[in-house]
């Protein structure tokens with residue numbers, strides 16, 4: 001069954017770099033804007049104010065629970081919300097008979113509502129089953145991956161997507177535990193990870209020891225880097241009108257590296273942010289989750305740079 005918002009049903013997510021995002025999008029009335037990760041609609045609420053009744057906003061999210069949140073805030077006639085990956089934007093635009101769009105925003109990663117939802121398994125501080133799929137109707141859950149992948153595959157995931165120093169010993173602890181009983185809940189995984197990391201490291205670290213493992217598994221479960229890479233190199237250049245602007249907010253270095261590299265292609269993009277924009281100290285204080293955010297923006301200057 002698909003997850004629905006927790007009891008109080010109002011979003012707890014604070015949009016990150018909101019003012020900076022709106023500035024970089026350079027919005028004006030009549031524009032067609034895609035919010036590729038609409039989440040709880042925090043950024044979109046501001047976007048719709050700027051593009052007015054004559055503009056058009058298309059909001060996408062892979063997670064139906066997040067669309068329930070955004071529907072509470074975004075109900076004007078010129079807004080279309082769809083369950084879709086931003087990497088599948090061409091299909092959505094085709095269906096809506098829109099040949100191209102003027103602005104695209106993607107605010108990658110997780111919403112606080114997903115992270116804190118007791119039954120999604122996205123965060124080490126919840127207590128639910130280990131699922132981590134944005135779309136629970138397809139693909140394999142985190143517990144299915146953990147309980148079936150080979151040693152080599154698990155080490156690779158923790159190294160590549162989590163840059164985890166203790167990948168091998170964590171994987172060995174997972175394999176040992178699997179011989180006794182499957183790892184099914186957040187608590188199961190937390191215990192296994194804690195058992196694999198040296199005591200001294202556990203004591204000295206200011207982060208939860210499983211932080212990188214959760215990040216890595218979530219990226220693997222949702223094939224996140226592939227969606228980012230496909231979108232940057234194919235989907236967004238195809239869907240943006242010439243001189244259209246793309247704004248991307250990332251939360252870890254793996255994604256930021258892909259964005260930085262894509263925007264370095266000067267035949268296709270004019271880079272509008274030579275250095276990434278990061279949250280000001282005040283935002284970091286008010287919203288600690290914003291700390292790792294990096295915003296990059298670029299203008300599309302060629303649709304087919306090879307020609």
Ligand SMILES: C[S@@+](CC[C@H](N)C(=O)[O-])C[C@H]1O[C@@H](n2cnc3c(N)ncnc32)[C@H](O)[C@@H]1O
Nearest residue numbers: 015037039040041042043061062063085086110
């Ligand atoms: C950080 S939140 C966005 C928050 C939103 N900007 C706001 O202000 O409420 C990221 C969202 O992206 C969604 N998401 C992740 N990967 C996606 C993808 N490939 N396509 C569409 N949505 C995706 C997640 O489900 C989540 O709701």
